[in-house]
Amino acid sequence: MSVPKRVPSGLFSYRHNPDGTWDSICLHCYMTAASTPREDELQALERLHICSPMGASETVLRDTLMTLRDLLESPSLSLEVRAKLTEILERLELEIDSLPPDPRLK
Numbered sequence: 276m277s278v279p280k281r282v283p284s285g286l287f288s289y290r291h292n293p294d295g296t297w298d299s300i301c302l303h304c305y306m307t308a309a310s311t312p313r314e315d316e317l318q319a320l321e322r323l324h325i326c327s328p329m330g331a332s333e334t335v336l337r338d339t340l341m342t343l344r345d346l347l348e349s350p351s352l353s354l355e356v357r358a359k360l361t362e363i364l365e366r367l368e369l370e371i372d373s374l375p376p377d378p379r380l381k
Contacts, residue, residue, distance in 0.1 A: 287321050289314065299325060 287308055288290040289358060290298040296331055299309040301324055309320030 287317070289317060299324075 279323045279360060287299045288298060288302055291314075292298060296310055296312050297314045297317055299308050299321050300306070301321075304326040306324075306326070308324035309317050311317060311320060336367045343364065347357060
């Protein structure tokens with residue numbers, strides 16, 4: 276298991292959201308390191324960020340699977356698309372519950 280680590284300053288990308296808030300995305304683990312209404316507050320909040328011990332690939336995989344699960348539960352999803360997504364997930368033999376716990380949810 277990898278050890279959580281702090282990220283050097285400057286390894287973050289900023290996103291300006293439609294609601295006017297700003298997000299700082301860690302370019303090491305791809306997690307949202309900070310979210311605030313003011314862009315000038317991001318750097319101070321970034322100093323508190325510790326990367327996920329799961330690492331980037333497991334974080335991206337977990338987020339993708341969670342998105343697919345949420346999509347499958349959507350009442351507006353057509354039966355044809357729902358069946359195809361279920362088939363793909365079964366073929367990959369991937370289950371969200373089989374992944375290690377997400378440390379962001381603690």
